[in-house]
Amino acid sequence: MDVTLREVRDNDLAVFYAQMNDPEGMRMAAFTAKDPSDRAWFDTHWARIRHDPGVVVRTVVGRNGKVVGHVAVFGPPEEREVTYWIGREYWGCGTATAALRELLGVVPDRPLHARAAADNDGSIRVLEKCGFVVTRNERGFANARGEEIDEVVLTLSD
Numbered sequence: 160m161d162v163t164l165r166e167v168r169d170n171d172l173a174v175f176y177a178q179m180n181d182p183e184g185m186r187m188a189a190f191t192a193k194d195p196s197d198r199a200w201f202d203t204h205w206a207r208i209r210h211d212p213g214v215v216v217r218t219v220v221g222r223n224g225k226v227v228g229h230v231a232v233f234g235p236p237e238e239r240e241v242t243y244w245i246g247r248e249y250w251g252c253g254t255a256t257a258a259l260r261e262l263l264g265v266v267p268d269r270p271l272h273a274r275a276a277a278d279n280d281g282s283i284r285v286l287e288k289c290g291f292v293v294t295r296n297e298r299g300f301a302n303a304r305g306e307e308i309d310e311v312v313l314t315l316s317d
């Protein structure tokens with residue numbers, strides 16, 4: 160799938176909100192916000208990250224101009240992390256891989272890290288296709304599962 164990245168616009172937020180409240184996506188991602196349906200929290204969070212100079216967040220746009228998801232890099236210099244979320248109707252077409260590759264082309268920071276639930280095969284595959292390797296296993300509380308689960312940390316060195 161051909162995608163482009165652009166700055167986040169106000170109108171994108173309703174799409175992100177719906178995507179990040181999709182039960183199947185939430186189960187996969189596992190490490191979600193405590194209450195993703197809290198729209199006030201969501202709006203405050205997005206206002207903060209859009210204005211934070213330490214966060215690079217971009218809207219992923221499909222060839223048809225549709226907002227298909229978002230990608231971001233955040234965190235202090237030694238612990239820069241990538242994250243992304245693609246709407247369910249665009250899964251399985253190479254969307255996340257294309258979006259992450261675009262992001263890695265515009266963000267020169269290395270190393271870059273990423274975290275995924277150990278059973279989020281799709282996300283781990285996306286990261287490995289983009290050059291990340293598993294460097295650590297951890298346990299963490301997953302809000303979307305209501306329990307502590309295995310987590311993998313992946314790193315892109317150069």
Ligand SMILES: CC(C)(COP(=O)(O)OP(=O)(O)OC[C@H]1O[C@@H](n2cnc3c(N)ncnc32)[C@H](O)[C@@H]1OP(=O)(O)O)[C@@H](O)C(=O)NCCC(=O)NCCS
Pocket residue numbers: 183184185187188189243244245246249250251252253254255256257274275276279280281282284285288
């Ligand atoms: C994980 C996610 C980003 C994958 O997006 P996507 O656009 O479907 O990914 P791609 O199409 O680029 O797939 C890349 C690879 O992963 C594989 N893959 C994708 N989803 C998969 C799944 N559920 N199970 C197993 N493999 C999967 C694809 O087959 C492909 O591998 P291949 O090229 O060897 O065939 C998407 O499902 C998503 O946004 N999920 C909800 C949020 C989330 O989990 N974010 C990541 C938090 S760490």
